[in-house]
Amino acid sequence: MNTAPASYPIGTPGTPWGDAERAEWLSRQTRQRSYESDVLSVIERLRPRFDVEEYGRLGYGPDSYPLFAIRSRDWRDDLPVVLVTGGVHGYETSGVHGALQFVEQHGLDYAGRVNLLVAPCVSPWAYERIHRWNPHAVDPNRSFREGSPAEESAALMRLVAPVRDRALLHIDLHETTDTDETEFRPALAARDGKPFAPGGIPDGFYLVDDSENPQSGFQQAVIAAVEQVTHIAPADGNGEIIGSPVVAPGVIEYPLKELALCASITSAPYKTTTEVYPDSPRATPEQCNTAQTVAVCAAIDYALAHR
Template sequence: MRSSYTYPIGTPGQKWGDSERTAWREQTTIKREYQHEVVPKIKALEQRFDVEQYGALSYDPQRFPLFCIKSKSWQPTKPVVLITGGVHGYETSGVHGALQFAAEEMEKYSEHFNLVIAPCVSPWGYETINRWNPLALDPNRSFYANSPAEESANLIKLVASIGRDVLVHIDLHETTDTDESEFRPALAARDGIEYIEGMIPDGFYTVGDSENPQPEFQAAVIESVSKVTHIAPADEKGEIIGSPVVQHGVINYPMVKLGLCGGVTNCTFGTTTEVYPDSPKVTDQECNDAQVAAIVGGLNYVLTQLK
């Protein structure tokens, strides 16, 4: 369905310039604090894991340091697992689900894997509850060489510093009602194109890599999450957010081509989770639990393949 909605910034049909991007940034406000809600949870893990600062955002380096959590005593015989959250800062359970996994499950899986968790890739977006960074750039479309998004560029450097291939990458996201009420209209306005209204699916789903879909791995993630929350059904077209459902609760994107975080490594097993926090059927805690269940389900499956 086409929408007659006009975004309040910019001229319809014209791409934004610097003035429009500045106007957009100036209407954002701080709604929660990274230093109060996220950093203390990271610091609380310092006795159990190696907490490292891998960068900082130049917008305010003191306010926005970037941290990763690594399992202790890395061993070259163990495969590497990367878990990322908060690439889109407004997607809350991606951040707190990653931290919950670290607090509750990471030690157990450290017996089998070298783990790296970057729980909040976009702390400015976390504070302003935004998909974009202050330059009106989407970090999750900016994972490529010489990225203009600091959030993406810093994570790319972190991955390079690992010095080894990553076997598993699980990127934690949400699909929210504001994707349609705010973020997609803003995207259309920024790019000077018409906004065409979409539909938000009610439930959890995953996005695999169309170049390496790993359907059994995706199925294991879906099965694990289904014990915590409901899985999104396909719409009447057999799609979720405009993409064909290739198996229960799963769609695929070309990760590298689109500059997605899911393409930041050459992993064998990768998935992007999509929790739906606006469903009346779930609580915030259940959303965090769903992210943990996705990681656990994926890692348990990989362990069966390593035997």
């Protein structure tokens, strides 16, 4: 694993970024892959079997990004709603492709049982640039709140608002990568004028439960399914994963609403955030995508059985 730089190359240590530093950071971001080729083309393939709606458009001049959601074609008001989100952090590849793979391979398995609402790539600008933030150096996954500074987050909240209180389940698909430690955490510290404290990256899959409404049985059911396809992250020497106590194998808890995280945007009794580790020598990209897909299926199955 690469080590983090001694100091981030933008800004003055101890001083939060201003407009000049944000502009310098933005000037360093380059498109590295195509949202249209990787994501929109797959959504087009799904149109014959699912309803697709454009729920927003990001105007990041000169680029414009349509935001798409995929819905069950047999939507019925008497069925529970299942929300699946991916790509809130655009660089977390398996979150995007795992969501699409779930719809393509298993979406119709739940026809007539749940209403599926899937937003596979919440942050397409960041997807193309393999980054955590949007072009304003704002993290969408700390911005799911009223008056959100991130249009990605605001658009998703508008989409979900009509079904917010009818959701049975929300599963938000993420990754934890080596670049969290080498790029994104140092950038965050520099942006906010704080010292960077080196940490570790857990090797394996884990889940983040809601500390305000923990659902241990639900989380453990998802872990049990995923460990059939990839390994589960162990606790570190302090009994923690990324600084949080491990409450069950592969499970930690966050106060989702307090942190304005994506998984807080519904009143669903069952919520979880997945985290895979694509940089592990023990996991392939295909395994990571499959782990996300298996997690979604296991989460739906448990929620339906315990509603």
